[in-house]
Amino acid sequence: MSRNYPLKRIRYWYAYDIDEICAVYKDMRLHPQTVLGWIKAGLKTADGTKPFLIMGHQLTEFLGNRNAAQKHKTQIHEMFCMSCKDIKMPYRKQVQITKYGYLHNMKAICPDCKKIMNKGISLEHYPTIKKFYAVVDVLQLYDCEVATATTHLPAQVLMQSSEPVQGELF
Ligand SMILES: [Zn+2]
Structure with a gap:
Protein backbone atom coordinates (compact mmCIF):
# COMPACT_ATOMS: atom_id res chain seq x y z
CA MET A 1 0.00 0.00 0.00
CA SER A 2 1.42 3.33 -1.01
CA ARG A 3 0.93 5.96 1.67
CA ASN A 4 2.41 9.37 2.09
CA TYR A 5 2.39 10.38 5.75
CA PRO A 6 2.33 14.17 6.22
CA LEU A 7 5.30 15.09 8.39
CA LYS A 8 4.00 18.49 9.47
CA ARG A 9 1.66 16.85 11.95
CA ILE A 10 4.51 15.47 14.02
CA LYS A 26 -6.25 8.48 12.47
CA ASP A 27 -7.76 9.70 9.20
CA MET A 28 -5.37 7.37 7.34
CA ARG A 29 -6.42 4.50 9.61
CA LEU A 30 -2.92 3.85 10.82
CA HIS A 31 -2.87 0.59 12.78
CA PRO A 32 -0.58 -0.19 15.78
CA GLN A 33 0.71 -3.24 13.88
CA THR A 34 1.94 -0.94 11.14
CA VAL A 35 3.87 1.15 13.67
CA LEU A 36 5.38 -2.04 15.16
CA GLY A 37 6.38 -2.92 11.61
CA TRP A 38 8.11 0.45 11.30
CA ILE A 39 10.03 -0.23 14.52
CA LYS A 40 11.15 -3.56 13.07
CA ALA A 41 12.10 -1.75 9.89
CA GLY A 42 14.33 0.69 11.76
CA LEU A 43 12.20 3.36 13.43
CA LYS A 44 14.18 4.25 16.55
CA THR A 45 12.52 4.11 19.96
CA ALA A 46 13.60 6.13 22.99
CA ASP A 47 15.29 3.25 24.80
CA GLY A 48 14.27 0.19 22.80
CA THR A 49 12.06 -1.23 25.52
CA LYS A 50 8.30 -1.57 25.89
CA PRO A 51 6.16 0.41 26.12
CA PHE A 52 7.78 1.94 23.08
CA LEU A 53 8.27 5.69 23.04
CA ILE A 54 9.21 7.37 19.81
CA MET A 55 10.53 10.90 19.63
CA GLY A 56 8.84 13.13 17.11
CA HIS A 57 12.10 13.91 15.32
CA GLN A 58 12.89 10.19 14.97
CA LEU A 59 9.44 9.60 13.51
CA THR A 60 9.91 12.53 11.14
CA GLU A 61 13.22 11.13 9.93
CA PHE A 62 11.87 7.61 9.47
CA LEU A 63 8.68 8.63 7.67
CA GLY A 64 10.60 11.15 5.56
CA ASN A 65 12.79 8.34 4.22
CA ARG A 66 9.80 6.10 3.84
CA ASN A 67 7.85 8.71 1.89
CA ALA A 68 10.84 9.25 -0.40
CA ALA A 69 11.10 5.51 -1.06
CA GLN A 70 7.38 5.35 -1.84
CA LYS A 71 7.86 8.05 -4.45
CA HIS A 72 10.03 5.62 -6.37
CA LYS A 73 7.33 3.01 -6.39
CA THR A 74 6.56 2.59 -10.04
CA GLN A 75 3.24 2.42 -11.77
CA ILE A 76 2.59 -0.73 -13.80
CA HIS A 77 4.14 0.74 -16.93
CA GLU A 78 6.94 2.68 -15.26
CA MET A 79 10.47 1.39 -15.02
CA PHE A 80 13.14 2.21 -12.49
CA CYS A 81 16.76 2.55 -13.58
CA MET A 82 19.00 1.13 -10.85
CA SER A 83 21.90 3.08 -12.25
CA CYS A 84 20.22 6.52 -12.46
CA LYS A 85 18.16 5.72 -9.34
CA ASP A 86 15.11 7.22 -10.96
CA ILE A 87 12.04 6.32 -12.96
CA LYS A 88 12.87 6.43 -16.66
CA MET A 89 10.87 6.24 -19.84
CA PRO A 90 12.11 3.27 -21.90
CA TYR A 91 14.35 4.29 -24.79
CA ARG A 92 12.29 4.65 -27.98
CA LYS A 93 9.30 3.57 -25.90
CA GLN A 94 10.17 -0.02 -26.63
CA VAL A 95 9.99 -2.86 -24.17
CA GLN A 96 10.56 -6.56 -24.47
CA ILE A 97 8.59 -9.10 -22.49
CA ASP A 112 20.05 8.37 -20.24
CA HIS A 125 -0.57 -6.03 -16.88
CA TYR A 126 0.21 -6.61 -20.51
CA PRO A 127 -2.75 -4.60 -21.93
CA THR A 128 -1.76 -1.61 -19.75
CA ILE A 129 1.86 -1.83 -20.83
CA LYS A 130 0.80 -2.03 -24.46
CA LYS A 131 -1.00 1.30 -24.14
CA PHE A 132 2.28 3.02 -23.36
CA TYR A 133 4.90 1.15 -25.33
CA ALA A 134 5.64 -0.83 -28.41
CA VAL A 135 6.15 -4.35 -27.15
CA VAL A 136 8.79 -6.04 -29.23
CA ASP A 137 9.43 -9.76 -29.27
CA VAL A 138 6.11 -10.47 -27.65
CA LEU A 139 5.78 -13.59 -25.55
CA GLN A 140 4.62 -16.42 -27.80
CA LEU A 141 1.88 -17.62 -25.48
CA TYR A 142 0.24 -14.25 -25.29
CA ASP A 143 0.90 -13.46 -28.91
CA CYS A 144 -1.83 -15.90 -29.99
CA GLU A 145 -4.44 -14.27 -27.82
CA VAL A 146 -3.67 -10.73 -28.90
CA ALA A 147 -2.81 -11.54 -32.50
CA THR A 148 -5.30 -9.00 -33.85
CA ALA A 149 -4.03 -6.29 -31.52
CA THR A 150 -0.43 -6.79 -32.56
CA THR A 151 -1.10 -6.48 -36.29
CA HIS A 152 -1.40 -2.70 -36.06
CA LEU A 153 2.17 -2.39 -34.79
CA PRO A 154 4.38 -0.56 -37.27
CA ALA A 155 6.01 -2.99 -39.68
CA GLN A 156 9.40 -1.74 -38.57
CA VAL A 157 8.78 -2.82 -34.99
CA LEU A 158 7.50 -6.21 -36.08
CA MET A 159 10.63 -6.74 -38.14
CA GLN A 160 12.84 -5.76 -35.24
CA SER A 161 11.20 -8.34 -33.03
CA SER A 162 13.22 -11.12 -34.60
CA GLU A 163 16.51 -9.41 -33.76
CA PRO A 164 18.35 -9.71 -30.44
CA VAL A 165 17.48 -7.14 -27.79
CA GLN A 166 20.57 -5.00 -28.28
CA GLY A 167 19.88 -4.66 -31.97
CA GLU A 168 16.28 -3.66 -31.60
CA LEU A 169 16.72 -1.08 -28.92
CA PHE A 170 19.76 0.78 -30.14
ZN1 LIG B 1 19.72 5.05 -16.33
Missing part, protein backbone atom coordinates in the same frame (compact mmCIF):
# COMPACT_ATOMS: atom_id res chain seq x y z
CA ARG A 11 5.72 17.51 17.00
CA TYR A 12 9.49 17.43 16.88
CA TRP A 13 10.26 17.15 20.59
CA TYR A 14 7.26 15.10 21.66
CA ALA A 15 7.65 11.49 22.85
CA TYR A 16 4.87 9.45 21.27
CA ASP A 17 3.64 6.06 22.27
CA ILE A 18 2.26 3.81 19.55
CA ASP A 19 -1.38 4.72 20.15
CA GLU A 20 -0.54 8.41 19.94
CA ILE A 21 1.15 7.91 16.57
CA CYS A 22 -1.95 6.09 15.36
CA ALA A 23 -4.02 9.05 16.58
CA VAL A 24 -1.86 11.46 14.53
CA TYR A 25 -2.80 9.54 11.37
CA THR A 98 9.99 -12.53 -21.84
CA LYS A 99 8.99 -15.44 -19.69
CA TYR A 100 11.22 -15.75 -16.67
CA GLY A 101 10.40 -18.89 -14.73
CA TYR A 102 6.86 -18.45 -13.54
CA LEU A 103 7.13 -14.72 -13.94
CA HIS A 104 7.36 -12.40 -16.87
CA ASN A 105 10.08 -9.88 -17.26
CA MET A 106 9.81 -6.52 -18.95
CA LYS A 107 13.09 -5.25 -20.28
CA ALA A 108 13.99 -1.86 -21.70
CA ILE A 109 16.92 0.47 -22.11
CA CYS A 110 17.38 3.58 -19.98
CA PRO A 111 17.35 6.63 -22.29
CA CYS A 113 22.63 5.82 -19.14
CA LYS A 114 21.67 3.19 -21.77
CA LYS A 115 21.76 0.41 -19.18
CA ILE A 116 19.14 -2.32 -19.18
CA MET A 117 16.17 -1.88 -16.89
CA ASN A 118 14.23 -4.93 -15.75
CA LYS A 119 10.88 -5.28 -14.15
CA GLY A 120 8.88 -8.31 -13.13
CA ILE A 121 5.35 -8.07 -14.43
CA SER A 122 2.24 -10.15 -14.49
CA LEU A 123 0.55 -11.09 -17.75
CA GLU A 124 -2.58 -9.26 -16.69
Whole structure:
Protein backbone atom coordinates (compact mmCIF):
# COMPACT_ATOMS: atom_id res chain seq x y z
CA MET A 1 0.00 0.00 0.00
CA SER A 2 1.42 3.33 -1.01
CA ARG A 3 0.93 5.96 1.67
CA ASN A 4 2.41 9.37 2.09
CA TYR A 5 2.39 10.38 5.75
CA PRO A 6 2.33 14.17 6.22
CA LEU A 7 5.30 15.09 8.39
CA LYS A 8 4.00 18.49 9.47
CA ARG A 9 1.66 16.85 11.95
CA ILE A 10 4.51 15.47 14.02
CA ARG A 11 5.72 17.51 17.00
CA TYR A 12 9.49 17.43 16.88
CA TRP A 13 10.26 17.15 20.59
CA TYR A 14 7.26 15.10 21.66
CA ALA A 15 7.65 11.49 22.85
CA TYR A 16 4.87 9.45 21.27
CA ASP A 17 3.64 6.06 22.27
CA ILE A 18 2.26 3.81 19.55
CA ASP A 19 -1.38 4.72 20.15
CA GLU A 20 -0.54 8.41 19.94
CA ILE A 21 1.15 7.91 16.57
CA CYS A 22 -1.95 6.09 15.36
CA ALA A 23 -4.02 9.05 16.58
CA VAL A 24 -1.86 11.46 14.53
CA TYR A 25 -2.80 9.54 11.37
CA LYS A 26 -6.25 8.48 12.47
CA ASP A 27 -7.76 9.70 9.20
CA MET A 28 -5.37 7.37 7.34
CA ARG A 29 -6.42 4.50 9.61
CA LEU A 30 -2.92 3.85 10.82
CA HIS A 31 -2.87 0.59 12.78
CA PRO A 32 -0.58 -0.19 15.78
CA GLN A 33 0.71 -3.24 13.88
CA THR A 34 1.94 -0.94 11.14
CA VAL A 35 3.87 1.15 13.67
CA LEU A 36 5.38 -2.04 15.16
CA GLY A 37 6.38 -2.92 11.61
CA TRP A 38 8.11 0.45 11.30
CA ILE A 39 10.03 -0.23 14.52
CA LYS A 40 11.15 -3.56 13.07
CA ALA A 41 12.10 -1.75 9.89
CA GLY A 42 14.33 0.69 11.76
CA LEU A 43 12.20 3.36 13.43
CA LYS A 44 14.18 4.25 16.55
CA THR A 45 12.52 4.11 19.96
CA ALA A 46 13.60 6.13 22.99
CA ASP A 47 15.29 3.25 24.80
CA GLY A 48 14.27 0.19 22.80
CA THR A 49 12.06 -1.23 25.52
CA LYS A 50 8.30 -1.57 25.89
CA PRO A 51 6.16 0.41 26.12
CA PHE A 52 7.78 1.94 23.08
CA LEU A 53 8.27 5.69 23.04
CA ILE A 54 9.21 7.37 19.81
CA MET A 55 10.53 10.90 19.63
CA GLY A 56 8.84 13.13 17.11
CA HIS A 57 12.10 13.91 15.32
CA GLN A 58 12.89 10.19 14.97
CA LEU A 59 9.44 9.60 13.51
CA THR A 60 9.91 12.53 11.14
CA GLU A 61 13.22 11.13 9.93
CA PHE A 62 11.87 7.61 9.47
CA LEU A 63 8.68 8.63 7.67
CA GLY A 64 10.60 11.15 5.56
CA ASN A 65 12.79 8.34 4.22
CA ARG A 66 9.80 6.10 3.84
CA ASN A 67 7.85 8.71 1.89
CA ALA A 68 10.84 9.25 -0.40
CA ALA A 69 11.10 5.51 -1.06
CA GLN A 70 7.38 5.35 -1.84
CA LYS A 71 7.86 8.05 -4.45
CA HIS A 72 10.03 5.62 -6.37
CA LYS A 73 7.33 3.01 -6.39
CA THR A 74 6.56 2.59 -10.04
CA GLN A 75 3.24 2.42 -11.77
CA ILE A 76 2.59 -0.73 -13.80
CA HIS A 77 4.14 0.74 -16.93
CA GLU A 78 6.94 2.68 -15.26
CA MET A 79 10.47 1.39 -15.02
CA PHE A 80 13.14 2.21 -12.49
CA CYS A 81 16.76 2.55 -13.58
CA MET A 82 19.00 1.13 -10.85
CA SER A 83 21.90 3.08 -12.25
CA CYS A 84 20.22 6.52 -12.46
CA LYS A 85 18.16 5.72 -9.34
CA ASP A 86 15.11 7.22 -10.96
CA ILE A 87 12.04 6.32 -12.96
CA LYS A 88 12.87 6.43 -16.66
CA MET A 89 10.87 6.24 -19.84
CA PRO A 90 12.11 3.27 -21.90
CA TYR A 91 14.35 4.29 -24.79
CA ARG A 92 12.29 4.65 -27.98
CA LYS A 93 9.30 3.57 -25.90
CA GLN A 94 10.17 -0.02 -26.63
CA VAL A 95 9.99 -2.86 -24.17
CA GLN A 96 10.56 -6.56 -24.47
CA ILE A 97 8.59 -9.10 -22.49
CA THR A 98 9.99 -12.53 -21.84
CA LYS A 99 8.99 -15.44 -19.69
CA TYR A 100 11.22 -15.75 -16.67
CA GLY A 101 10.40 -18.89 -14.73
CA TYR A 102 6.86 -18.45 -13.54
CA LEU A 103 7.13 -14.72 -13.94
CA HIS A 104 7.36 -12.40 -16.87
CA ASN A 105 10.08 -9.88 -17.26
CA MET A 106 9.81 -6.52 -18.95
CA LYS A 107 13.09 -5.25 -20.28
CA ALA A 108 13.99 -1.86 -21.70
CA ILE A 109 16.92 0.47 -22.11
CA CYS A 110 17.38 3.58 -19.98
CA PRO A 111 17.35 6.63 -22.29
CA ASP A 112 20.05 8.37 -20.24
CA CYS A 113 22.63 5.82 -19.14
CA LYS A 114 21.67 3.19 -21.77
CA LYS A 115 21.76 0.41 -19.18
CA ILE A 116 19.14 -2.32 -19.18
CA MET A 117 16.17 -1.88 -16.89
CA ASN A 118 14.23 -4.93 -15.75
CA LYS A 119 10.88 -5.28 -14.15
CA GLY A 120 8.88 -8.31 -13.13
CA ILE A 121 5.35 -8.07 -14.43
CA SER A 122 2.24 -10.15 -14.49
CA LEU A 123 0.55 -11.09 -17.75
CA GLU A 124 -2.58 -9.26 -16.69
CA HIS A 125 -0.57 -6.03 -16.88
CA TYR A 126 0.21 -6.61 -20.51
CA PRO A 127 -2.75 -4.60 -21.93
CA THR A 128 -1.76 -1.61 -19.75
CA ILE A 129 1.86 -1.83 -20.83
CA LYS A 130 0.80 -2.03 -24.46
CA LYS A 131 -1.00 1.30 -24.14
CA PHE A 132 2.28 3.02 -23.36
CA TYR A 133 4.90 1.15 -25.33
CA ALA A 134 5.64 -0.83 -28.41
CA VAL A 135 6.15 -4.35 -27.15
CA VAL A 136 8.79 -6.04 -29.23
CA ASP A 137 9.43 -9.76 -29.27
CA VAL A 138 6.11 -10.47 -27.65
CA LEU A 139 5.78 -13.59 -25.55
CA GLN A 140 4.62 -16.42 -27.80
CA LEU A 141 1.88 -17.62 -25.48
CA TYR A 142 0.24 -14.25 -25.29
CA ASP A 143 0.90 -13.46 -28.91
CA CYS A 144 -1.83 -15.90 -29.99
CA GLU A 145 -4.44 -14.27 -27.82
CA VAL A 146 -3.67 -10.73 -28.90
CA ALA A 147 -2.81 -11.54 -32.50
CA THR A 148 -5.30 -9.00 -33.85
CA ALA A 149 -4.03 -6.29 -31.52
CA THR A 150 -0.43 -6.79 -32.56
CA THR A 151 -1.10 -6.48 -36.29
CA HIS A 152 -1.40 -2.70 -36.06
CA LEU A 153 2.17 -2.39 -34.79
CA PRO A 154 4.38 -0.56 -37.27
CA ALA A 155 6.01 -2.99 -39.68
CA GLN A 156 9.40 -1.74 -38.57
CA VAL A 157 8.78 -2.82 -34.99
CA LEU A 158 7.50 -6.21 -36.08
CA MET A 159 10.63 -6.74 -38.14
CA GLN A 160 12.84 -5.76 -35.24
CA SER A 161 11.20 -8.34 -33.03
CA SER A 162 13.22 -11.12 -34.60
CA GLU A 163 16.51 -9.41 -33.76
CA PRO A 164 18.35 -9.71 -30.44
CA VAL A 165 17.48 -7.14 -27.79
CA GLN A 166 20.57 -5.00 -28.28
CA GLY A 167 19.88 -4.66 -31.97
CA GLU A 168 16.28 -3.66 -31.60
CA LEU A 169 16.72 -1.08 -28.92
CA PHE A 170 19.76 0.78 -30.14
ZN1 LIG B 1 19.72 5.05 -16.33
